[in-house]
Amino acid sequence: MALIELSGIERRFLLGDTTVHALAGLNLQIDAGEYVAVMGPSGSGKSTLLNLLGLLDRPNEGTYKLEGRDVTTLSPDEQATVRSTRIGFVFQSFHLVPRLTAAENIALPMTLAGIPAVERNKRVAQALKDFGLENRADHKPDQLSGGQRQRVAIARATIMQPALILADEPTGNLDRHTGEEVVNLLEALNAKGVTLIVVTHDQGMGARARRQLVMEDGRLKADSRAASISNLAEISG
Amino acid sequence: MRLADTLRFARDAATGYPMRTTLSVLAMSIGVAAVVILTALGDGARRYVVGQFSSLGTNLIIVLPGRSGTGGFNPANAITSTPRDLTIDDAGSLRRLPGTRRVAPLAVGTSEINYGGKLREVMVAGSTAEFIPIRNFEIAQGQGLPEEDWNRGSSVAVIGAKIREEMFGANQAIGQLVRVGDRRLRIVGVLKSTGQGLGMNTDELVIVPVSLAQAMFNSNTLFRIMIEANSRDAIPSTKERVMETLKQRHRGEEDVTVITQDAVLATFDKLLGALTLAVAGIAAISLAVAGILVMNVMLVAVTQRTGEIGLLKALGATSRTIRLAFLAEAAMLSAVGALVGYLLGQLGAFALRQFFPVFPAYPPDWAVIAGLTTALATGLIFGVMPARRAARLDPVQALMKH
Ligand SMILES: Nc1ncnc2c1ncn2[C@@H]1O[C@H](COP(=O)(O)OP(=O)(O)O)[C@@H](O)[C@H]1O
Numbered sequence: 249m250a251l252i253e254l255s256g257i258e259r260r261f262l263l264g265d266t267t268v269h270a271l272a273g274l275n276l277q278i279d280a281g282e283y284v285a286v287m288g289p290s291g292s293g294k295s296t297l298l299n300l301l302g303l304l305d306r307p308n309e310g311t312y313k314l315e316g317r318d319v320t321t322l323s324p325d326e327q328a329t330v331r332s333t334r335i336g337f338v339f340q341s342f343h344l345v346p347r348l349t350a351a352e353n354i355a356l357p358m359t360l361a362g363i364p365a366v367e368r369n370k371r372v373a374q375a376l377k378d379f380g381l382e383n384r385a386d387h388k389p390d391q392l393s394g395g396q397r398q399r400v401a402i403a404r405a406t407i408m409q410p411a412l413i414l415a416d417e418p419t420g421n422l423d424r425h426t427g428e429e430v431v432n433l434l435e436a437l438n439a440k441g442v443t444l445i446v447v448t449h450d451q452g453m454g455a456r457a458r459r460q461l462v463m464e465d466g467r468l469k470a471d472s473r474a475a476s477i478s479n480l481a482e483i484s485g
Numbered sequence: 486m487r488l489a490d491t492l493r494f495a496r497d498a499a500t501g502y503p504m505r506t507t508l509s510v511l512a513m514s515i516g517v518a519a520v521v522i523l524t525a526l527g528d529g530a531r532r533y534v535v536g537q538f539s540s541l542g543t544n545l546i547i548v549l550p551g552r553s554g555t556g557g558f559n560p561a562n563a564i565t566s567t568p569r570d571l572t573i574d575d576a577g578s579l580r581r582l583p584g585t586r587r588v589a590p591l592a593v594g595t596s597e598i599n600y601g602g603k604l605r606e607v608m609v610a611g612s613t614a615e616f617i618p619i620r621n622f623e624i625a626q627g628q629g630l631p632e633e634d635w636n637r638g639s640s641v642a643v644i645g646a647k648i649r650e651e652m653f654g655a656n657q658a659i660g661q662l663v664r665v666g667d668r669r670l671r672i673v674g675v676l677k678s679t680g681q682g683l684g685m686n687t688d689e690l691v692i693v694p695v696s697l698a699q700a701m702f703n704s705n706t707l708f709r710i711m712i713e714a715n716s717r718d719a720i721p722s723t724k725e726r727v728m729e730t731l732k733q734r735h736r737g738e739e740d741v742t743v744i745t746q747d748a749v750l751a752t753f754d755k756l757l758g759a760l761t762l763a764v765a766g767i768a769a770i771s772l773a774v775a776g777i778l779v780m781n782v783m784l785v786a787v788t789q790r791t792g793e794i795g796l797l798k799a800l801g802a803t804s805r806t807i808r809l810a811f812l813a814e815a816a817m818l819s820a821v822g823a824l825v826g827y828l829l830g831q832l833g834a835f836a837l838r839q840f841f842p843v844f845p846a847y848p849p850d851w852a853v854i855a856g857l858t859t860a861l862a863t864g865l866i867f868g869v870m871p872a873r874r875a876a877r878l879d880p881v882q883a884l885m886k887h
């Protein structure tokens with residue numbers, strides 16, 4: 249069964265008098281454990297797609313099934329629960345809470361979910377070790393380097409052990425070397441079975457994914473898996 | 486989110502923005518401090534007056550000549566003068582009534598006291614031996630008026646502390662002969678200084694036997710008859726008996742007014758209690774203003790932290806969690822403000838008591854409780870709107886603000 253199943257997705261925005269089709273006629277299936285790169289020019293609808301997949305946004309039309317369940321019709325609070333337990337976000341600009349320490353930022357999803365402090369501390373300690381942040385636990389975000397901040401953000405995204413990690417240009421604000429490290433971390437998570445969807449501008453990074461989606465004007469212009477399937481069909485045909 | 490976590494989150498958020506937090510805490514604390522200090526003043530005034538009345542004497546019943554129109558206390562009656570005479574014999578007839586402990590007739594007037602060439606005007610109170618204990622006056626030197634026939638007073642006087650000071654200075658006053666009006670009187674006692682109170686200032690008073698005073702002022706009417714009842718419970722029945730007795734003596738006419746200290750006290754108590762309430766109400770307006778300020782501060786907080794709210798939603802926070810977090814923050818601002826205000830108010834009341842020791846400026850409990858709960862309630866009520874606004878934010882839009 250597919251982890252994600254989008255069919256006939258439309259997302260329109262009204263900008264003054266004109267309607268922008270941020271997503272148009274989108275059909276997409278992503279299986280559990282896949283590593284997908286979403287590419288395409290700026291304004292092609294990549295972020296809109298990711299927001300939709302993360303249940304931060306709703307389509308105007310079409311259905312979105314996550315783990316076989318239609319999640320477009322859920323109430324906002326039910327969607328919040330799905331976000332809390334199944335989905336982790338990594339953003340380009342890290343989105344850490346400036347007044348909280350690294351450890352508190354990592355613990356935030358568990359705090360919001362009402363997990364007791366004892367359990368939180370245990371998991372945060374493990375995460376700090378896993379992401380090489382042991383001696384940064386009590387640092388505020390402004391005392392951390394960009395790479396460390398993004399590692400905190402990734403630790404936070406994984407702390408609830410989600411099935412799906414959505415990363416919107418996670419290396420956009422990092423230099424090449426730290427970006428590489430961050431991608432390695434994300435790929436290591438994927439290797440452990442977490443489904444990983446990364447929006448990226450970087451051709452090289454996109455090529456590392458097992459599957460590439462190319463967006464253009466809200467449409468799926470190319471899908472490497474579909475292509476290989478059609479290639480297969482061509483060969484066999 | 487767990488309650489403890491919600492509170493900690495709210496606390497961190499509040500301390501993360503010290504400027505606006507200080508501002509709203511200050512506004513709330515000024516409101517609460519105003520309630521505490523103003524009610525301390527109002528209630529202090531009430532206590533002061535009540536205290537002064539109590540110092541007039543205990544279980545006091547006062548007979549005034551003239552009929553009052555209403556049954557209750559009418560301050561005008563305390564001032565206007567005699568339409569019908571009240572005599573020493575009237576007073577005497579009350580002595581044997583059951584329920585009365587002491588009775589003292591009182592005639593007043595002004596005269597001059599003269600000793601060793603020094604002359605000054607004095608207030609003269611004509612009464613009997615029981616006047617001093619009824620009024621709770623205290624003797625500093627010598628003794629009070631002698632027990633004797635009320636109609637044949639001996640030529641003696643008890644003088645106030647200030648008169649003793651002015652006429653005799655460092656010399657012995659007891660036993661000296663002074664001239665009061667056209668009489669020569671021997672000083673038998675000196676009153677303890679009382680200072681200025683609501684009642685009579687005894688420092689400039691000369692107390693003489695009532696028959697002497699009447700002769701001095703060439704009248705045979707009394708200004709008042711003072712009766713001390715056996716107990717507080719005996720006051721109403723004694724009052725009835727006094728009325729009845731005097732009515733019989735005055736050929737069936739009810740031509741006197743009998744007031745009890747209780748009634749007077751109750752009137753002032755009510756009056757000043759209402760004043761305190763009004764003052765508290767005015768102070769409460771400043772609490773409402775503080776509440777509105779807290780609301781504005783929280784609305785600013787929601788705008789400032791829009792990105793954070795978006796993030797919290799992305800991390801799985803329900804709208805309830807976000808609502809509670811912001812509500813807790815508003816409640817915290819007002820709670821801390823209320824607490825600081827309470828301490829400031831108590832400090833202010835303490836300072837008042839230090840500067841005016843006679844004035845019991847203690848805030849009443851009800852005002853403190855009402856002030857604190859109003860502060861908390863306004864903080865919460867005015868916190869609801871910003872909290873709901875935060876909870877309703879669209880996560881994608883909010884995240885873009887980061
Ligand atoms: N909230 C919005 N309101 C109006 N237009 C929007 C909104 N979000 C996205 N769009 C438009 O939708 C299109 C796709 O945007 P986006 O998904 O952010 O592109 P990308 O992430 O690929 O750069 C763009 O034309 C953008 O202007």
Ligand SMILES: [Mg+2]
Nearest residue numbers: 291294295296
């Ligand atoms: Mg984008």
